[in-house]
Amino acid sequence: MARQGLTRADIIGAAIEMIESEGLHSFSLRELASRLHIKAASLYNHIKSSDELHTEVGYYAISELKRAQLDAIAGKERAEAIESLADAYYRFGKERPEIYKVILSLPMVRNDAIHTAGFDIVEPIMTAMAGYHLTREQMMHLQRVFRSIMHGFISQEEAGCFRQFPVDVGDSYRMAVRGFILLLENSEKEARA
Amino acid sequence: MARQGLTRADIIGAAIEMIESEGLHSFSLRELASRLHIKAASLYNHIKSSDELHTEVGYYAISELKRAQLDAIAGKERAEAIESLADAYYRFGKERPEIYKVILSLPMVRNDAIHTAGFDIVEPIMTAMAGYHLTREQMMHLQRVFRSIMHGFISQEEAGCFRQFPVDVGDSYRMAVRGFILLLENSEKEARA
DNA sequence: ATAATAATCTAACGCTGTTAGTTTAACGAG
DNA sequence: CTCGTTAAACTAACAGCGTTAGATTATTAT
Numbered sequence: 143m144a145r146q147g148l149t150r151a152d153i154i155g156a157a158i159e160m161i162e163s164e165g166l167h168s169f170s171l172r173e174l175a176s177r178l179h180i181k182a183a184s185l186y187n188h189i190k191s192s193d194e195l196h197t198e199v200g201y202y203a204i205s206e207l208k209r210a211q212l213d214a215i216a217g218k219e220r221a222e223a224i225e226s227l228a229d230a231y232y233r234f235g236k237e238r239p240e241i242y243k244v245i246l247s248l249p250m251v252r253n254d255a256i257h258t259a260g261f262d263i264v265e266p267i268m269t270a271m272a273g274y275h276l277t278r279e280q281m282m283h284l285q286r287v288f289r290s291i292m293h294g295f296i297s298q299e300e301a302g303c304f305r306q307f308p309v310d311v312g313d314s315y316r317m318a319v320r321g322f323i324l325l326l327e328n329s330e331k332e333a334r335a
Numbered sequence: 336m337a338r339q340g341l342t343r344a345d346i347i348g349a350a351i352e353m354i355e356s357e358g359l360h361s362f363s364l365r366e367l368a369s370r371l372h373i374k375a376a377s378l379y380n381h382i383k384s385s386d387e388l389h390t391e392v393g394y395y396a397i398s399e400l401k402r403a404q405l406d407a408i409a410g411k412e413r414a415e416a417i418e419s420l421a422d423a424y425y426r427f428g429k430e431r432p433e434i435y436k437v438i439l440s441l442p443m444v445r446n447d448a449i450h451t452a453g454f455d456i457v458e459p460i461m462t463a464m465a466g467y468h469l470t471r472e473q474m475m476h477l478q479r480v481f482r483s484i485m486h487g488f489i490s491q492e493e494a495g496c497f498r499q500f501p502v503d504v505g506d507s508y509r510m511a512v513r514g515f516i517l518l519l520e521n522s523e524k525e526a527r528a
Numbered sequence: 529a530t531a532a533t534a535a536t537c538t539a540a541c542g543c544t545g546t547t548a549g550t551t552t553a554a555c556g557a558g
Numbered sequence: 559c560t561c562g563t564t565a566a567a568c569t570a571a572c573a574g575c576g577t578t579a580g581a582t583t584a585t586t587a588t
Contacts, residue, residue, distance in 0.1 A: 294487025325514035
């Protein structure tokens with residue numbers, strides 16, 4: 143009936159758009175289908191399940207985050223690189239909260255391809271730390287610390303957990319980044335010893 | 336029919352038990368009702384909605400976390416207090432992941448009482464930092480940084496985001512806490528200046 | 529003993545993801 | 559230019575979800 147020849151890419155694209163504008167929580171296959179002027183069951187000609195679509199949106203989200211991070215650290219070193227990387231991460235989380243949530247909800251879905259895509263997030267961090275004289279092992283730990291700080295900050299701010307005190311959230315954020323840089327410098331001293 | 340006179344507390348207690356053993360994601364009112372040998376509709380004599388029950392479980396979770404934190408810092412000061420507090424937080428997140436998730440999913444539900452309960456989480460952190468010579472404003476920021484690190488670390492480990500490298504997660508955790516203590520010491524110097 | 533309260537029930541609504549089976553439009557081959 | 563294949567779309571249905579309205583019934587208070 144008035145066949146429009148939708149492709150898998152069309153559907154993933156529409157899902158991304160819909161999640162970004164209406165929110166991840168209110169996303170549903172039926173609503174997606176309705177926007178494409180299709181019945182929900184017809185989606186199954188292009189995707190295997192809701193989970194698979196979710197994963198596909200996740201790939202997109204991770205690639206977007208990686209691109210923003212690589213742009214941020216281009217031509218920068220040490221503290222400047224770290225600050226710029228953190229800012230890019232922070233801005234991504236704040237400006238595209240629904241897409242960011244997709245990344246977070248991703249690893250729940252056990253999937254090796256996702257696991258591999260995780261390296262896309264790690265790589266820019268390792269590059270940004272390259273200017274510090276650290277052992278490979280230190281970098282693996284510090285990469286985790288960086289991600290913890292960034293993710294913890296973004297998700298708690300988004301959840302409204304930072305409204306308890308009247309002090310500026312931006313100031314808190316800069317203090318958190320300063321803490322990580324202090325740790326980097328301190329680790330560098332230890333590596334030299 | 337064989338009325339058993341269930342109370343609101345019975346239902347909240349059963350929900351906690353069920354979430355803790357079966358997981359938050361697979362929790363449903365119908366399954367809860369079934370375990371209480373009741374029909375789902377009957378739950379509405381004791382609770383107003385699924386959200387309200389969820390909030391009630393959240394109160395329990397926050398009070399449990401607060402208790403663990405206060406126990407942890409009793410009679411301790413400065414770095415020792417912070418490390419002990421962090422350990423308690425970390426252990427809570429690892430040992431009771433489903434209950435911990437309830438706390439995280441809580442602020443989404445706009446509720447002033449929850450907002451107030453949030454202070455229960457902040458208070459032990461402020462107490463633990465009391466031994467450092469910091470301004471009140473510094474403490475408000477640092478409290479946010481602490482929560483970011485802890486929450487970020489716990490939720491990423493739980494989500495499986497830390498499996499990318501073969502280095503010990505416990506070592507990464509200790510490095511993260513060390514970073515926070517470095518920041519505390521550094522902030523103390525600034526406050527004196 | 530009677531009246532009020534509240535715990536429980538049944539039945540239903542609209543929402544969700546998903547499957548099976550059917551129609552039909554488009555495309556490629558003879 | 560028709561015929562056969564492919565696949566995009568359909569309808570109908572199922573089981574699950576939270577939730578509501580209204581009837582029933584056991585306990586409690588008077």
